[in-house]
Amino acid sequence: MIAADGPAMATRRPGWWIPWTFVAFFVVVLIANGIMIWVALSSWTGVVDPRYYETGLRYNRLIEAAEASRALGWTARARVRVGADRQGRIVVELRDREGRPVAGAEVRGRLVRPTHEGEDVSLVLAPESTGRYVARFVLPAFGQWRLHLRARRGDDLFVHGERLFLAPSS
Numbered sequence: 001m002i003a004a005d006g007p008a009m010a011t012r013r014p015g016w017w018i019p020w021t022f023v024a025f026f027v028v029v030l031i032a033n034g035i036m037i038w039v040a041l042s043s044w045t046g047v048v049d050p051r052y053y054e055t056g057l058r059y060n061r062l063i064e065a066a067e068a069s070r071a072l073g074w075t076a077r078a079r080v081r082v083g084a085d086r087q088g089r090i091v092v093e094l095r096d097r098e099g100r101p102v103a104g105a106e107v108r109g110r111l112v113r114p115t116h117e118g119e120d121v122s123l124v125l126a127p128e129s130t131g132r133y134v135a136r137f138v139l140p141a142f143g144q145w146r147l148h149l150r151a152r153r154g155d156d157l158f159v160h161g162e163r164l165f166l167a168p169s170s
Helices: 018-043 052-072
Strands: 075-082 087-095 106-112 121-129 132-138 143-153 156-166
Touching (some): 052 156, 075 143, 087 143
Antiparallel strands (some): 075 087, 106 121, 106 143, 143 156
């Protein structure tokens, strides 16, 4: 037994805990960074253009086509309906600068899934009536899509793009 007047118990100096707050702070930061790295690596969908170099070279041609489309004055109105079975139908109405239907155009399109690779849908639209073009398709999944249209009539080329949210129609 130690007597009451024996050696004093060791006491901690004031502020002994301050260095440990820095250590705790950096441990929390490292854990948070580790979690973010794990989430980033495990949720990556792999959406990458395998031909990125060629796509970059075509970029100026795409800009020129968009400018030519604006100068042409055509407009496109797309309506898309998709059933619960993911069977879809797209109707595109093309009009010229004066609002008249554009007949005799070859219309092709593509539904591109911006979040997943390999789910894109190619479309070949057939004329249904003057200035109205239709196609049927099967949608791989509901959600966000990007519609890319190209209409060609003679030397005239019209490009159109719009973002769509596709869900089952009621």
